[in-house]
Amino acid sequence: xxxxxxxxxxxxxxxxxxxxxxxxxxxxxxxxxxxxxxxxxxxxxxxxxxxxxxxxxxxxxxxxxxxxxxxxxxxxxxxxxxxxxxxxxxxxxxxxxxxxxxxxxxxxxxxxxxxxxxxxxxxxxxxxxxxxxxxxxxxxxxxxxxxxxxxxxxxxxxxxxxxxxxxxxxxxxxxxxxxxxxxxxxxxxxxxxxxxxxxxxxxxxxxxxxxxxxxxxxxxxxxxxxxxxxxxxxxxxxxxxxxxxxxxxxxxxxxxxxxxxxxxxxxxxxxx
Amino acid sequence: xxxxxxxxxxxxxxxxxxxxxxxxxxxxxxxxxxxxxxxxxxxxxxxxxxxxxxxxxxxxxxxxxxxxx
Ligand SMILES: Cc1ncc(C[n+]2csc(CCOP(=O)(O)OP(=O)(O)O)c2C)c(N)n1
Ligand code: SF4
Ligand code: SF4
Numbered sequence: 001x002x003x004x005x006x007x008x009x010x011x012x013x014x015x016x017x018x019x020x021x022x023x024x025x026x027x028x029x030x031x032x033x034x035x036x037x038x039x040x041x042x043x044x045x046x047x048x049x050x051x052x053x054x055x056x057x058x059x060x061x062x063x064x065x066x067x068x069x070x071x072x073x074x075x076x077x078x079x080x081x082x083x084x085x086x087x088x089x090x091x092x093x094x095x096x097x098x099x100x101x102x103x104x105x106x107x108x109x110x111x112x113x114x115x116x117x118x119x120x121x122x123x124x125x126x127x128x129x130x131x132x133x134x135x136x137x138x139x140x141x142x143x144x145x146x147x148x149x150x151x152x153x154x155x156x157x158x159x160x161x162x163x164x165x166x167x168x169x170x171x172x173x174x175x176x177x178x179x180x181x182x183x184x185x186x187x188x189x190x191x192x193x194x195x196x197x198x199x200x201x202x203x204x205x206x207x208x209x210x211x212x213x214x215x216x217x218x219x220x221x222x223x224x225x226x227x228x229x230x231x232x233x234x235x236x237x238x239x240x241x242x243x244x245x246x247x248x249x250x251x252x253x254x255x256x257x258x259x260x261x262x263x264x265x266x267x268x269x270x271x272x
Numbered sequence: 273x274x275x276x277x278x279x280x281x282x283x284x285x286x287x288x289x290x291x292x293x294x295x296x297x298x299x300x301x302x303x304x305x306x307x308x309x310x311x312x313x314x315x316x317x318x319x320x321x322x323x324x325x326x327x328x329x330x331x332x333x334x335x336x337x338x339x340x341x
Contacts, residue, residue, distance in 0.1 A: 001275060005324040005337035021286030025331030181292055181325045221286035
C-alpha cells in the first residue's frame with residue numbers, strides 16, 4: 001500500500017498546544033501543504049501574531065518573526081522590503097487583525113505589499129478567555145458580552161475579506177472554512193491560490209479562514225464545526241471577493257473595484 | 273482497499289474524524305491515552321476505502337492514510 005496522506009514537510013512533527021478540535025491546527029496544516037507545494041519553505045519568513053497562534057515558530061519549519069499584537073502586517077512589510085526574494089506570510093487571529101491591528105492591515109493591503117495574510121476568524125479572543133471581538137456575531141455571548149452582542153451598542157461584525165477587497169492594492173481576497181470535508185477541499189485550493197499570487201509577484205493576497213474556538217464557545221469540537229456551517233457562514237459568506245489575476249472584464253464579481261477620484265469637499269464643512 | 277493509522281499519542285479525542293467518515297468506521301475509545309483524552313479508534317477496518325477524509329479533518333495530523341494504487 002502507498003501512503004496517500006501524510007504530514008507536510010513544512011509542519012514540524014510536534015504536539016501542538018491547541019485545544020481539542022480547534023481549527024487552528026487544520027489551518028496550520030493547509031498553509032504548510034501550500035508551502036510544500038510551491039517549494040518555498042527554505043525562503044519563507046513567517047510573521048506570527050499574538051493570540052492562540054503565537055507559537056507559530058514552534059510548528060512551522062521556517063523562520064518566524066514575532067510581531068507585537070496587531071502589527072504583523074507592518075512587520076511583514078519590513079521583512080518583505082528588506083528581503084524581497086523571501087516568501088512572507090502573516091498568520092493572525094480576528095482579535096489581532098480586525099481589532100488592535102486594523103490600521104496595519106488596511107494600510108499594508110492598500111499599499112499592495114507583496115505578502116500573503118492568513119486571517120483566522122473564530123469570532124472571539126480565544127487566548128485571553130473568549131472576549132467579544134469586532135467579528136463576534138450579533139447575539140453571541142462572550143465573556144464581555146454576557147447577554148449577547150448588541151447591534152445598537154456594539155455595531156455589526158466586520159467582514160474583513162469584503163472590506164479589504166475594496167482597496168486598490170489588494171490582488172486576491174477570499175473567505176474559506178475548514179468545518180466540513182467539502183469546505184476544507186475548497187480552502188486548500190484558495191490558500192494555494194493566495195500563495196501563487198506572491199510566488200508570481202502579483203501582489204497582496206488575503207485569506208480569511210473561518211475557525212472555531214470550542215473552548216470559549218463552550219461547545220464540543222463537533223458542535224463548534226456545526227456552528228460554523230449554521231451561523232458563521234450565513235453572515236460571513238464563503239467565496240472569492242477579488243481575484244485580479246483571473247480578472248475578466250465580462251465577469252463583474254471578480255472585477256477590481258473602481259477607485260473613486262477625489263471626493264468633493266463636504267458642503268457643511270464650509271460653514272465651520 | 274485502504275488503511276489508516278491513528279497516532280494514539282497525538283490524538284486529543286476531538287471526534288471530528290468520526291463525523292468525516294461516511295462509513296462510520298471511527299469511534300472514540302473508552303480508554304484514556306497518555307494525554308488523558310479518549311483517542312479515536314477504528315472498527316471494521318477492512319471496509320476502509322482510503323479516502324483520507326478523516327485525516328483531512330484532523331487538526332492534529334494524527335491520521336496517516338494508505339491505499340492500494
Ligand atoms: C498590546 C496587547 N494588548 C492586549 C494583549 C492581550 N491579548 C493577548 S491575545 C489577545 C487576543 C487574541 O485573540 P485573536 O487574535 O482572535 O486570536 P485567537 O486567540 O482567538 O486565536 C489579546 C487581546 C496583548 N498581548 N498585547
Ligand atoms: S482557546 Fe480557542 S482558539 Fe485558542 S487553542 Fe483553544 S479552541 Fe483554539
Ligand atoms: S480513510 Fe476514509 S473510509 Fe477510511 S477511515 Fe478514513 S474516512 Fe473512513
